[in-house]
Amino acid sequence: MTTLNLASPVHLQIQTIFGVRSQLDSCLFFCDEHTVIYPAGNQFILANVETKGQRIFRCIELEHIDCIIVHSNAAIIAIVASGMNPDKENTTISFYDLHTTIGKRKRMFELRDTSMTITSMAFSHDAKHLAILDCGNREYTLSLWLWQKSRLAASIKLGQTEGVTVLSQVLFHPSDNNLLSIIGRRFCRFIRHLDGNLRIQSSSAKLDQYDFISHAWYDSNRFIAGTSNGHVCVLFNGDVQTEIDVVEFRERSIPPIQRAVSINSSLGKSISRSGFYPNQQENLDTLRSTGEEVTSISVVNKGFFCLVGGKRLCLFSKIADSWDFAKAREYVIPSNEIGTARSSTISYLSSSQILHDKQQQQQQPLNNTHSMWKVVVSPKEEHVLVLTNKQQIYSVSDMAKDQSAESKEPFLLELIFNSYHQLSIRGLDIAIQKPLFISSGDDHTVRLWNYETNTIEQMKIYNEPVYAITMHPSGHQIVVAFASKVSLMNVLIDGFATVKEYPIHAAHQVKFSNGGHLFAVIDANIIQIMSPVYLKVIHRLNHGQTVKKILWTKNDLALYSQSSNYFVIWDLENQKKIFELKPTYRLDGGFIADREDKIVYLASDDGFIRAFHNGQLNHEAQLPQDDKPSCLEIYPSNGALLCGTHRGSIYVLKTPLAKILTGIFHYLAHSARITQIVVAFHEALIISCCEDGILMLWETHIKSSTKSEDWTSVVLHNKARFIHLSQTIEALQIEEHELKRNQEYRLHQMETTYLADLQRRTDMSVNERRHHENLIEHQIIEKENEQKDFEIKYADLQEKYENEKQRIEEEDRENLGRELQKEGDLIRLAQKIMEDNESRLKSTIEASENEIRDIAEYFTGKIRETENELTALRKKTRQALESNEIEKKNLETDVDDEQLKIKLEFEMERRHLIETNAKLQKQFKETHEYQAHILNVKQAEQEATAQTVKKRIQDNVLRVQGMSEEISSLKNEINERKQTITEKVDRINDLELKNQELEKFQYVLKYKIDELTRLIKPREQEIERMRNQLLEMASEREKKENELSRNRFHNVEQKRTLHAVDTQVEHERQKRKEYDNAMRRIKNDILVHFADINDPKRVKNAVAYLYEKHVQNDNVKNIYITADVSGGLSEEILAQDRQRLFLERTTSDLKRKLNSDLHTTKANRMRIMNENALLLQA
Known part of the structure; x- marks a missing residue:
């Protein structure tokens, strides 16, 4: 974080981040056995894969990042960034500590005074040397740095003279700092660092026939390399020892000739490069169209992982007494693209899209190809993680599970964290009465989050874009704007249920009122005000231009609307414009109003934020560094402005605004344009989202706050009445709490007595059971001894039988010999x-x-x-x-x-x-x-x-x-x-x-x-x-249950008493309502005759009429009950009455829910007691 003043009105600190930064395909590394590091926005996240906890540190280099690499054993991260200095285009590298002082920069120096394209980087095994392979002007440069001394040890240029066309990766030898391996298209060489120079060692000419794109050292003599056409080669001393074809069922026009030293792989497709005919040696490059390139290799104990074409993760195990490898497992990404996200719900809309939706999708196509970028393995090989191009992190969770030989189905990867947004986030809103917030994005998903548990509660996938979303303050309803409609939905425990659909196309913003009784929808240049209760349109406001943003006032009686160069404040009662502004600059940065709706802050594309009071420009301020605002939000306690920018930063501005930069405070946040910022009702949490699909939860700290007691915006009239009502409710709740505590105390006493008796009987039963088990064991031992004796006797008998059998056979042979001799005599x-x-x-x-x-x-x-x-x-x-x-x-x-x-x-x-x-x-x-x-x-x-x-x-x-x-x-x-x-x-x-x-x-x-x-x-x-003993225990249990029934009956009587009190309160409330209606009627009569105050005769007649009507006839009771008080009453009074009835129904619903929760809690407690009793008896 960089600030221009230390006295910030609101101090922001990142609490949790949901998402992974895009456009970095090799940004996932292990710091230790259970901690993984990856960038998100302009921060690095150190996440624990077991506890799911996060540690975050900011890094200014992430704004200009080119490449990163982490050394797990040394806990060092190296970050290469270009353009850090605005005066010149240079490339710098920074090293941060990840072990003792997380986020502390250890060293920073300049690699080159011009920009450079990093192809590959590698640490040596002792983390003292750093190799950097960069490309520029059709020539590669390999540099070897002693980064702890900021000194270049050696460098070498690799061009067409060395036979280099495209290089892919460079790695250090696992035990020798002076030996490096470098691979590329038709290129594989070893480079030796000797006497301050890098020397290329010669290799076999056969290696120039391969298109290598990734490799990893297996041991000190061999390394494994992957090619672009789906082959994995094991190289020993610069020659191919074994070659494995990872593409199953590949069709070949020319059969290869078996090489004498080749060893067949597990797929039976080991290929010898010398086996190709001379005119077919160049066919390797033509095989790249298969899309089965081996993009990443990670070596594990007795095998290796490799990514094949970004679609499959294969585990190959080494075959004993050979250097051939057999494919042991295969993993793929789940087809629903969200894996096993907790409490996730997937749904696809069944209705077909219209032509307009198809055109919208053609203009903004959704990339459905989900491919894997990188596979990483923890140092002790307990965890294997995979990073995908849709900013998801998957894990291999079934390493110990055996796969049958007959099963050909691949294993599915599982999400290690939550399922994140894959594209830009457009909609964001937060509830007031529940710890929930909702988001929607260009990935056609709507996600409901819980910011207390940091998990996804609900998620739903649609087959059309989701443009905007808003949530009811209670958290029970949402409004979602699709490309072809606007849907009002209820939030259920297992998904979202549609209440009503409105045929409004491409509504780019929807907004619930502060009270939740209305919501506004943008329909091009028309603003439609709708009621979620009556499910119909209440008002239609014509802005005149395409509306970009709307906002409700604090009392929900007015509405703000803004287009590119037109700002209007609407009075909803008469549907007229209170204030309008047509500036010469474009209003593309959003707007916000303070808590009293007196000052409106407008952000324009020239970087200025202007404050208007009563239609007049009061103050203005410009963001530093030529940054442009993208959205505005206000902190209600002290009126501080929160401004999100196109660069992804968040500025906190003091109010009133000033032209000097002393009141502007800068926070590094996202790496893309911030789309929305919301503040929680308790003001302890701020949520921001951006076009990179990342959500950030910020914790706030305020040194001085002027926050006063604020009333919920749904209360629109008669504050004193609701104060008395709340006091009555609190008194009843206290009484109910006392009754509940007494009942719980009695239940606890009964439970303690019952558990003690149950424990005593359980101990007796266990002792008797042990005694029986000992007797059974003794009998089993005796039986085993008898069995052994029987086996001995049986063996003796069998031996005697064998001896007798042998003797008889010998006698038969002797007799047969004699018979043969006599047979000769007989023949003669x-x-x-x-x-x-x-x-x-x-x-x-x-x-x-x-x-x-x-x-x-x-x-x-x-x-x-x-x-x-x-x-x-x-x-x-x-x-x-x-x-x-x-x-x-x-x-x-x-x-x-x-x-x-x-x-x-x-x-x-x-x-x-x-x-x-x-x-x-x-x-x-x-x-x-x-x-x-x-x-x-x-x-x-x-x-x-x-x-x-x-x-x-x-x-x-x-x-x-x-x-x-x-x-x-x-x-x-x-x-x-x-x-x-x-x-x-x-x-x-x-x-x-x-x-x-x-x-x-x-x-x-x-x-x-x-x-x-x-x-x-x-x-x-x-x-x-x-059994008799158990029957006795059952009878005792029936006695306890009878006693509990009596206690329940006592509770029912107490609830009836409470209900009687509620009835009395309701009666008093009805009586008060009748008095209020009578007073309104009297006031209306006085108001009608007040116009005749200058005519004494009419005044006299009016007084006589009022006396006769309200005093002499003594018909007050009939007036209270039967008079039609609706006549002459204004729409505002009727709206107030409806609002009061709505609040009363809400209070009664809360009481009914409290009673049902009490019954449910008691039932669960009895069920748990019964289960514990059964377990103790078992």
């Missing part, structure tokens, strides 16, 4: 005896098949018996579970909600035991099935062996037809096979014995289940006892 003998023994062999084969069939039937019967036993066991278990479910349902119908919770927990434990038992049964079943499967396998093996033998015998039959003498040897073979079958039968008997042992284990498990069932019965008895 069978050739001789084949013919004679064919019939005998067939009978032998049939006998063998019969024996095998008998064995199969025997084992099948055994398996069926086992399955029947398992089925019976499952049926018993199912019956037990059904009985438990029936018992559970009976218990659920008997106990209340808290007992149900305890019962459900116990049932969960029992269900756990049942499930464990089911698992054991399942294991037992699996054991049985496994053994049966083994038997089936063995039977199948035997059948396969029999089939093999049968086949071999059939073969032998063909060969041994003539060997009848060897029948005896075949009989011996059959006997041996019978012995083998006998051994198998013995083995089956052994398995049956083991099956019996398993049945014994099943019996033991059944015994354990019975024992657990026996232990459940005492628990059920305990549950029954607790």
Whole structure:
């Protein structure tokens, strides 16, 4: 802030700023882990992303800013500005501290004595060096500064001789201050600072084929660079190690040839530059039309963020044991362009626009392209923020959330702060009875703000421009001027509801009266006065020229209107002009009147502010620095003027005005033309807005104030009556407050007693529950021990079974060997005896098949018996579970909600035991099935062996037809096979014995289940006892509720008493009204006969008539009641009566709302007590 005098009548201090300065695409930085800095107007904001708090410091360089950069670790900000000195065009750089003394300038020096265009800036890792890349006369200059000493260390010029066409960015090595990297179109080089000179190091010729626009160092050996055609390259020692195509589903006319050292990316689109044909190397520049350029890169742990085409934010993660990166996430801006703004409401009008609206939109098009400018990451990578071209700041809030491989939907970014205006703000107004103010702008939005919580209460988007807006003093209604209509709306809890629409096109200002009973609308050169109560036009005033601004007087009986060169004061009662002014200068800076409506201040385009008193020019003052005013506002307490200018500054002017500059005080505020300034009713807050879409909330401090007791402007007559009424209301409120305090004290006593009893019973219930839990835990431990014993025994049995199985297999192999040896002998003998023994062999084969069939039937019967036993066991278990479910349902119908919770927990434990038992049964079943499967396998093996033998015998039959003498040897073979079958039968008997042992284990498990069932019965008895205890508690609760009902009845009686008092007050008020009507009638009669005061005869007749009418007839009561007092009364008196009735209805509404709030509060209190009781019982 710069002032010309220290004795300012009003000291302004910025409290909160809503918005981000536009036209700066790289102005968002992190100062520390939780604080972000960005410019807004001519201030810097240090905002905490967690608490949403703001710290603000002013910076004069922001008026001429070219570029900024912040070093997070050193907490230093560098600002480059041009044109700071009005005498010459120079470029300066300033350094400010952001850590200890926020906003303190540490150093400032001149970079060049002429203007320069900054392309890129970079701090070294220790913040001692600053590299600046500027462009001028088709040539780039890279300068290396020791900024702490204000000394230029080295510089180098880069032009076409070095192969430079367009450069984009310069960065320092992450650990070496003397090594820099610089990129651009077909240019990527390392520059070494050595002996006071900058030397360009050579690099691979392949890098000259890329159009680099952004890059970031990944480690000390590699950096990541993005191109204009949607590729990200990982460069190692000056060569491309990995290339990633971030454009999905890109169509290529010529397929690339795979390079040997190339590594495929996550998208499968890694491209080798050597893979292009020679005649296709120049096609890289032609791919820029895709709009998928990589504009910003930020490195994080094991990956990096990059902005693709301003539409997508992609997170790439490094693949282990390689230098390839896979796309892990993708983020986009929400389609509704407001993200997750708190309490935001979006609505689009359904009516189609007319041709005039389309022409308006063509003249002032709304930019719907929402693109991301920059991505920043906090030092510890806890927060990731994105700055967009519509002055919004988004955050990545779901970093820990996993994305499924099948999901292809991108994540949505969320607003970290409020949703700000995106274009110029045209309308601004503030309520009196609520901490609310409303704004509208060229972004087609209407936003309702709360200046106490600094949040948006409501927001609505329309499909046509919003030209002006005003708010009712109560904050319950607004009037919005669109391009095709003017709408009167009610402010609801969830949006704005339209009450009536007026066909008025392009109304550039609307204004509610101070009392709120009227509002004025500008319709070209006509001013229409409308009533929000009757919803009709009351007056129409013809200004004669296109009206730019209107203003109501303090008593709402007159209206000010202003055009470019014509100013008028209107009397609304007779719709005539009280005063008019036609100056020779243009009135483009607005106007304002003092609190007594005696002095009017007019601002013109020549920079003068003139004060007119009774139509005569009194004083005038000119703004310094050739600044032009854009709007005026007055501070009611001391009459100080607040003037907003085209440059965005705010001037505070002492009144009366003077030509010298001692009474003008300057505040740096916005960076664009200020459109409106409003002052809150309590005068502790001032709000300003500008064409840059920024809202500023100013806190005011006054050293000396002449503010007197001010009456609300809606009170238009009979001040004493309303003083008495307010005193009566205060007395009734005091009495009501005392009754309320007594009732609250009794309720507090009852609540304390009830809570103590509830706590005692809760402690008893908790102790008993803990005891039950300990018993259940002990039983679970015992069950686990038994389970372990069973597993050990089962393991032993399984081991024995495996050993026995191995022994049997070895015996089978030995028998098979012997059989094969004998088979060879049989083959030699069978050739001789084949013919004679064919019939005998067939009978032998049939006998063998019969024996095998008998064995199969025997084992099948055994398996069926086992399955029947398992089925019976499952049926018993199912019956037990059904009985438990029936018992559970009976218990659920008997106990209340808290007992149900305890019962459900116990049932969960029992269900756990049942499930464990089911698992054991399942294991037992699996054991049985496994053994049966083994038997089936063995039977199948035997059948396969029999089939093999049968086949071999059939073969032998063909060969041994003539060997009848060897029948005896075949009989011996059959006997041996019978012995083998006998051994198998013995083995089956052994398995049956083991099956019996398993049945014994099943019996033991059944015994354990019975024992657990026996232990459940005492628990059920305990549950029954607790249920009885809960019933007793319920009865006590009913007693408490009965007592509360009696207290409520007592409250109802007290309210009836209060209602009787209100009725009496209303009766007295009606009686007073009747007396007033009678007095008006008498006064009107006297006024009628006063004209005949010079004629004695008429005077005598008039006195006799008045005596007969008002005294002799004694008809006062009839006059009070039945006389038509409306006749002869003026319109002003009738308006006063209507205003009084309006205030009485408002008072009754407030009382009714107070009673409803009391009932709601009591109901909420009882609900909270019940919920606390339920939680304590749980």
